[in-house]
Amino acid sequence: MARATSTRRKAIVTVIAWAIGIAIFFPILWTILTSFKSEGDAIASPPKFLFFDWTLENYFTVQERSNYFRHFWNSVVISVGSTLCALVIGIPAAWSMAFVPGRRTKDVLMWMLSTKMMPAVGVLVPIYLIFRDFGLLDTRTGLVIVLTLMNLPIVVWMLYTYFKEIPSEILEAARMDGAGLRAEILYVLTPMAVPGIASTMLLNIILAWNEAFWSLQLATSKAAPLTTFIAGYSSPEGLFYAKLSAASTLAIAPILILGWFSQKQLVRGLTFGAVK
Secondary structure: OHHHHHHHHHHHHHHHHHHHHHHHHHHHHHHHHHOOOOHHHHOOOOOOOOOOOOOOHHHHHHHHHOOHHHHHHHHHHHHHHHHHHHHHHHHHHHHHHHHOOOOOHHHHHHHHHHHHHOOHHHHHHHHHHHHHHOOOOOOHHHHHHHHHHHHHHHHHHHHHHHHHOOOHHHHHHHHHOOOOHHHHHHHHHHHHOHHHHHHHHHHHHHHHHHOOHHHHHHOOOOOOOHHHHHHOOEEOOEEOHHHHHHHHHHHHHHHHHHHHHOHHHHHHHHOOOOOO
């Protein structure tokens, strides 16, 4: 009886999990399918799901209208650059809070996290003026700086959580063997926390890749990433759904592929320390 109940419960959980997964993935699937439709089929009522005239015209039009590969390269440089900068700052910060905590360490962590609750538009004007005066508008360097600062609280929090799971005795043993601060972080702490650092890096890349607000406000042409590339298909004449879907598919495809191939590492890192 107990085994039958357990089997039934697992089946229910499986069905619910599949339903949630399909519900989450369906908008992405619909976007991909719409990218292969003509503009007429894209706005047809009732909607055409699979039975329509498939075409690659939207992808050719998108590439002719704007240089996809330039936007793609900007996204790569900005997301990877901001992630590396956040790790360079976040690893020592998380190390100090995890292994040399002070009386206000938790307060500092909560304050850092609270900055994520502030609406970005609230600091748009001062940041815009600072970037204008320092010549950082429409530059990849400017976007790397602002995205580093934007995602740094999450990086520090995640790394702090992973570092707290590492026994401090290991670092004390390294110090007794003559390891300095640099050697302790680089050769002892970092290798032990590779899963956590890798998952933090992957999450930060995804967040930076998908960031639209700052990209639209601080970049127009030279440093415009793929989020700006997508926004270019909204015009005063209206939305061209098929072309917009093609641009969106081209923008999300790289990060979907990255997530697919790194899902095991990402899950392993996000559950690092959760199971004893």
